[in-house]
Amino acid sequence: MTDIIADTSKSRSELAIIIAGVARDPLGLIGLIIVGSIVFSAVFASWIVPYDPIAMNIPDRMQGPSGTHLLGTDQLGRDTFSRVISGGQVALKVALPAIFGAMTIGLTLGMIAGYGPKWLDNFLMLLFDTIRSFPTVMFALAVVALVGPSLQTVVFVVMATSIPTYGRVARTQTLTLRNSEFILAERAMGASMARILGVHMLPNIIGVLAVLAAMDIPTVIALEAGLSFLGLGVKPPTPSWGVLLKDGYALIRQTPWLVVGGGLPIILATLGFTFLGESLRDVVDPKLRKNR
Amino acid sequence: MTETLLEIDNLSVDYETARGDLKALRDISFDVNRGEIVGIVGESGCGKSTLISAILRLIAPNTRFRNGAIRFKGDDLLTRTEDQMRALRGGDISIVFQDPMQTHNPVITIGKQMVDIQHRAMTSKKEKLATAAKMLGAVGIPDPEARLKQYPHEFSGGMRQRIAIAMALMSEPDLLIADEPTTALDATLEVQIIERLKDLQRDFGCAILFISHHLGVIAELCDRVVVMYAGAVVESGTVREIFHNPKHPYTRRLIECDPGHIKARARILPTIPGEVPDLANLPDGCIFRDRCDQAVACCAQVPPLTRLSEGHNAACWLNHAEEVA
């Protein structure tokens, strides 16, 4: 009945199969390419950028796209293209820790909720539902109002609002698996709750969560960009895509290329991760269905 | 003078699949006369569902009609357009499906559904509701006017099947197709429904094509029987002939293995050894050959459906040997 991953050597080849499956789907392939490029340029940003993204150059300010400045310069003479590339770095610097943190915490809480006593489950679910009942941006704004804007605040807010999503899914999966045959067998053999959760339930839940995370990255990137656009995100001179949008919006008639330079990478990134996530889900899903 | 209502004439139907053509029906021939109850018996995979969907043309996109005709009142249905078929469905030909729990739309009241299917009638909505209530009463649903306002999930399985029968008979069809209508119900309900069906058939005078694998019910209800196996008709005849004088090894085994038929107590219930053949890779010769305990050399050729006596046909070489002998 169940096809469970119980050892890591099998999961390594599983990964290869999954990636191959994604690459076969045209949209998935596009997603892989886009995400790959973004990750690459984010990691090697300092080597790729033609100019220092935070170096001001007032005489060259507000120039349109040209040979020397591919995407023009902003109101302080900084090269837009370099800022776009570094912006990718910032986006991932916010998104990855936030999602990783949310996934870890959400997973733990979700598994506890699914496996533990009913009162704990009810309590955690109520907590999750409450957090989810705050419109995300409103909640973010409230926190920023209280604590002040910074990169850390953004990471915290993004994490806090994402935890219920992962928590709920982890809980559902745990509940489903809880009564499956092999878990009952383990319990009959006297395995402790920690062992059951850690060794047996975890590998099965991770797959679902990984797909969720891939689909979540666009939301997170958009949230960071949005907050930065409002001036409530990362502090200047950090080059976030949202900051580019902010600068561009302020002088939209004079420097429209900033809006394009800030907006297009966001759309590309969200598209890429979404295509990837969708494709990933299609590849992973039929396997999950077998497990149910 | 019995008039032929439905004539299945050498019908062959395939399903196109990635594995190849699934030969679901091969040269199927039998008749249903007006007012007659004809049973179709066979295990899963014998082609019963394909046959029904072919008659009403509610088919899957990969269905291919290779050969033959389906004549209803003399008119070959295979030559009809989709619109013409739609005119027939729920009008002259009605159907009751197997699973009563999923057969009605869950978010629309029974009353509205029964009014909607009367879309051919030129009567007012009030009159249609009255007709619906009358039909519900005829199938034994108490307090029909009130129950018309209810939703399917408020009825039990047995009642839902009665409603399905009521809906099918409302247009007073010439032919009612009943696709294993009692398979999903328990034994006591089955008896009630069959009794009710018999009464209704007497009142309405429609012909019934009754598909089942429950031999007892077939014997109780039907006038004639068609025995199907893996897409072919192996035997057909009157109920009396088939049950008392089966002329095909498969029919004989079916009767022997029927739980209702077994007189002596036994530890091990009889079954037919082996499995139904793969319709995409048919064996040569008689379709039942691999599971038959009486197979002989000439079974390597497909035996024709031969008329053995008035209204009794069988497809088995053993009958020919007898004749010859």
Place this chain on the structure above:
Amino acid sequence: MIQFAFKRFALAALILVVAVTVMFLMIRAVPGDPVSIMLGPRATPELKARLIAEMGLDQSLPKQLFIYFSGLLRGDLGVDVFSGRDVTTIVFEQLPHTLKLIFSAIVWSALLGIGLGCYAAAHPNTGIDRAAAAISVSFIAAPAFVVALLSLLVFAVYLQWFPAIGVGEGFWDTAWHLVLPSLAIGLSWVGYIARLVRASMLEVLGENHIRTARAFGLSERRIVGIYALRIAILPVVTVIGVGMGFLLSSAVFTEIVFARPGLGKLVIDSITTRNYPIVMGAVLVSTALFVISTAVADLINAILDPRARSGT
């Protein structure tokens, strides 16, 4: 049905209570003097004293919570430091603008999305269906505020087809001003709803009761448009209810981009001026709006789907 409604709203109230408590604790959790936090750095000593008295800040935490709640039940969200007006009045002045924007976005995106979804379900796996699927995903992916900015750039600044700022006056002018903003918010929804309807419809169309409907010769239009759609549309109702949170978030950005009045602009301005009571008040009201809309969505669901009422 009444029972269901009662239970559902009771749950909504519970969630609201917890949400308010969380907000309350958040404010208290911030290091520093809660009065300065609440009123900002510009508060006068008199105002501070008044707040301490009103909120019982010199009393125990549970008592404070109680006072806070009783204030809320009276509709009292506090007082604005600068104007001296009720926060409640200020917030509710801006709320209609945001609501107008959100509703216009929902209406066009739902109608278009349902239409496209039905069409795709009726013609599955054709070239158009696949192309529409890819486009839907793209729409879903693009964040509303980026779409807002880019459409502002292209359609308002560059092409000058639409106004860039404000709400407009009179019916037609207002509608014209609504085009770009509600387009920005609704775009991701069209894709989302279309996909949902398509999947839902395909699932329903494969179910046995549709086969029965066909077996009785009902017209294809009736089968798809009524028999199937009535069921397939249920997830859409829920999705819109739950999507209110997302819509509110998108609305915040869109109001800023197009310089429209509304909750979004109110909150952002108040953050910049450190006007915390208004920020908290606006956040609370939008949360309440969200909770209520999910409850209403569940209720509509129960009305449309009789099975949901009896918990079958």
